[in-house]
Amino acid sequence: MGRKLERLKINLGPFLPLVVQSPSPVVDVNPEWRSESMKLITRADLDGLACAVLLKEVEIIEEVSYVTPHEINEGFLEITKSHIIANLPYDSRAGLWFDHHSSEGERSDILEDFEGSFQLAPSAARVIFNHYKSHRFYKYEYLLSEVDRIDSAQLTQMDITFPEGWVLLSYILDPRTGLGEYQGYGINNEHLLQRMVELMAEYSAEEILRMHDIKQRVKRYEEQEKIFKTMLEQKSKKEGNVIITDTRGMARVPNGNRFLIYTLFPEANISLRIMDGKDGLGTELAIGHSILNRTSFVNVGDLCERYGGGGHEGAGGVEFSHDIEDEKIQEIVGALKD
Numbered sequence: 001m002g003r004k005l006e007r008l009k010i011n012l013g014p015f016l017p018l019v020v021q022s023p024s025p026v027v028d029v030n031p032e033w034r035s036e037s038m039k040l041i042t043r044a045d046l047d048g049l050a051c052a053v054l055l056k057e058v059e060i061i062e063e064v065s066y067v068t069p070h071e072i073n074e075g076f077l078e079i080t081k082s083h084i085i086a087n088l089p090y091d092s093r094a095g096l097w098f099d100h101h102s103s104e105g106e107r108s109d110i111l112e113d114f115e116g117s118f119q120l121a122p123s124a125a126r127v128i129f130n131h132y133k134s135h136r137f138y139k140y141e142y143l144l145s146e147v148d149r150i151d152s153a154q155l156t157q158m159d160i161t162f163p164e165g166w167v168l169l170s171y172i173l174d175p176r177t178g179l180g181e182y183q184g185y186g187i188n189n190e191h192l193l194q195r196m197v198e199l200m201a202e203y204s205a206e207e208i209l210r211m212h213d214i215k216q217r218v219k220r221y222e223e224q225e226k227i228f229k230t231m232l233e234q235k236s237k238k239e240g241n242v243i244i245t246d247t248r249g250m251a252r253v254p255n256g257n258r259f260l261i262y263t264l265f266p267e268a269n270i271s272l273r274i275m276d277g278k279d280g281l282g283t284e285l286a287i288g289h290s291i292l293n294r295t296s297f298v299n300v301g302d303l304c305e306r307y308g309g310g311g312h313e314g315a316g317g318v319e320f321s322h323d324i325e326d327e328k329i330q331e332i333v334g335a336l337k338d
């Protein structure tokens with residue numbers, strides 16, 4: 001983050017001078033100030049859904065679509081001034097943009113007077129909350145505090161092994177947990193994401209978890225988690241402070257909670273996952289700081305960049321187009337050691 005970020009942080013856009021000057025923390029931006037309806041593009045995780053819930057309170061949202069950061073960066077999506085992008089990378093064609101990912105703050109192509117807001121907040125939903133300061137958001141205070149905690153991975157061991165409430169819902173919805181690939185649910189994932197926005201505005205997490213379509217997924221999550229845990233135990237070892245999980249050569253690698261590995265090795269502070277590349281070609285590495293033992297000083301993004309990959313301080317990855325030699329892996333493990 002450089003000077004660019006500082007400027008973005010104080011640039012609240014041309015519509016909010018009153019908010020900035022007001023001594024009161026509660027100023028409702030007139031929700032009717034934008035009369036045309038907007039289309040929201042957001043990420044398919046709990047933060048992205050929370051962005052949709054909040055924006056529906058203050059804007060006229062006629063459609064919500066869920067895309068990946070990659071799809072935005074490719075530039076093939078049709079994006080116009082009537083689109084709002086939330087919890088995803090910047091695109092200058094959009095009418096409004098809300099995000100909190102630090103890598104976006106370093107971009108040099110972001111227009112100074114873009115509409116919306118960028119802050120280094122724990123969640124994109126929090127950025128939207130701070131931007132509109134609407135009294136309509138008050139009923140979501142608990143949801144917001146949980147989304148903040150989940151999106152910035154401020155989780156406890158219990159949140160990982162015995163998740164409840166919004167934490168459990170976040171795992172079930174997160175594409176990284178891999179439940180979406182499973183067929184046979186009453187409603188498909190696309191449909192569920194659309195319905196979740198309405199459910200989150202009306203019901204508590206406990207009430208949503210008691211609904212039939214969600215219960216099916218919780219059951220599936222719990223079954224899958226046992227298989228995933230067994231796989232992790234069989235395929236992982238600890239070298240000093242480093243956890244190494246090697247799933248190369250496995251016909252089918254089970255998916256599951258990406259934080260589970262840190263509960264199995266609470267004394268380690270960083271993990272390295274070695275996998276076969278996509279379509280069985282090459283090798284992929286994924287590296288991440290433990291969220292339960294936050295003592296690693298390794299800048300994972302920088303390390304991955306040295307091998308042709310990327311990421312941010314706490315997590316990153318590298319893809320090799322060939323089978324990687326053990327020597328190179330040992331070199332990387334060496335760099336991860338305290």
Ligand SMILES: [Mn+2]
Pocket residue numbers: 047048087100123124151
């Ligand atoms: Mn987010």
